[in-house]
Amino acid sequence: METGDKFTWPGGARAAVSLSFDDARPSQADTCLKILDFYGIKATFYLSPGRMKERVGEWRKAVAGGHEMGNHTVSHPCTGNFEWSRNNSLESFTLEQMEAELAEASRLIRDALGVEPGTFAYPCGHTFVGRGDATRSYVPLVARRFLAGRAYMAEFLNNPEVCDLAQLGSAPLDGLPSMEVIPRIQEARESGSWAIFTGHDVADKGFQVTRSATVEKVCEWLRDPASGVWTGTVAEVAAYVSSSRNVSGSPR
């Protein structure tokens, strides 16, 4: 174990894993939830409120089934380098606008599903607003409002002793066969880390598509007690990490 002697995962687990899916894409409700429920794996869904409406009934059932519904803003602003975000770019955003986005997305999810989002996923994994010398981090807004903030495309695994819960790293799940996902979980097990994965659509193949077969094989692998891994939603694992820190004294 690379983590210190003080930190232990629950039930003797040697690592934690969270699966997360962004944007409330209908294929998540139609395909992904069925696979997860078959294997008894709870995941986190970062909902775009507009697309959430396409499957409200399914999302309500998912809440009842123990999955987590998180906040992903209302309008999904990203860098204007993405053609589709050019008219809603973070470079032209303000912290006040972002605060309003966070509040409104939580309200829409609460009204539709009766649940308060406890964690957040940064659209495109970006954590800034503004440009040049006026660039500001919006991590503090997320830290004040949510237990955890999940970024994207990180090279590193989250170390439970030192990670910033407001800026957790996650690895892409889209397009990968299970044989490229499971080694990352094994790496987390070697180092006692928390591996978070992020997918989008769940289907056979395509752009921003996590393969159904990958979700199946990863769930099957995680479900096996011999895996030595605790699989929980982002909120569950973040709550555990947070409470462990409070008990053992802040690691920093």
Place this chain on the structure above:
Amino acid sequence: MNRIKRSHPFLFVGGVCVLVLAVAVARTCRKSVPAPSRTGTEKAGRFSWPSGIRAAVSITFDHSTGSQLDKGVPILDAHGIKATFYPDIPEMRKRLADWRRVMARGHEIGNHSLNHPCSGGFRFERKRGGKYSLENATVEWVEKDIMEANSELKSMLGTEPGTFSYPCGETFAGTGARSRSYVPVVAKHFLVGRGFGLDFSNNPADCDLAKVNALAADGYSFARFKAAIDGAIAGGYWVIFCGHSVGEKGGSYPAIEPAELEKVCSWLETHRREVWTGTVLEVGEYISRERRNLAERRGN
């Protein structure tokens, strides 16, 4: 700041010595890179690349590993490709004479900080005991670290770097409600700040030069380079590649194989009239000047 001055995006005019200048100009002229002259057909009010150019490419390498010198630079030079190197200063010091020669041939050497502070999520950061981890850092400390690197590089190479690459592509200092972006520091001291590992190319009309993205090109095949260049041509973008080593593993990163680098450099040389390959500073300066010109024309 004391940035290298260039009156033309392709000509090196503020160099280290006259001989170097002459060599650089001679090479540049021999390669006959298209000049950024405007044709009458171009629409005023829209960003445009130099005449005939549809996209820009910058090839960058971080950490100044020996394989970049031994296997990468000869390939770049054989095709007249100018690249940008963001050094690990102790590593660069080991072969300083070689790196000076690389710079004299027209390649750019930028700033990659002194102590390479990254998230404590990285094992190498934890092995240093969290002393340099960004979670424990302040923006003021990061600025001091970057400026110390500037002084070191100036004493080693004779000029201060004009562009910066964010260690690990990360831009923050501190955690939670006290987390801050250090992009403003980079914007203050450099023309361009280059990120790492996100999945987009840069829109020259509007991108924030203080946080442009570089694709993580470690282990790239020619096909992957080419797909990214094709995407840049389709959108009129600036695609930046970042690698760490050539032909041998560099730290935790897979190498770019020499044969693949050779193919992409050869392609770029052949297509230099449609795709402009320049250093980060050269492309950044062109973009910056073109935007100023556009703003003036809009003002008229």
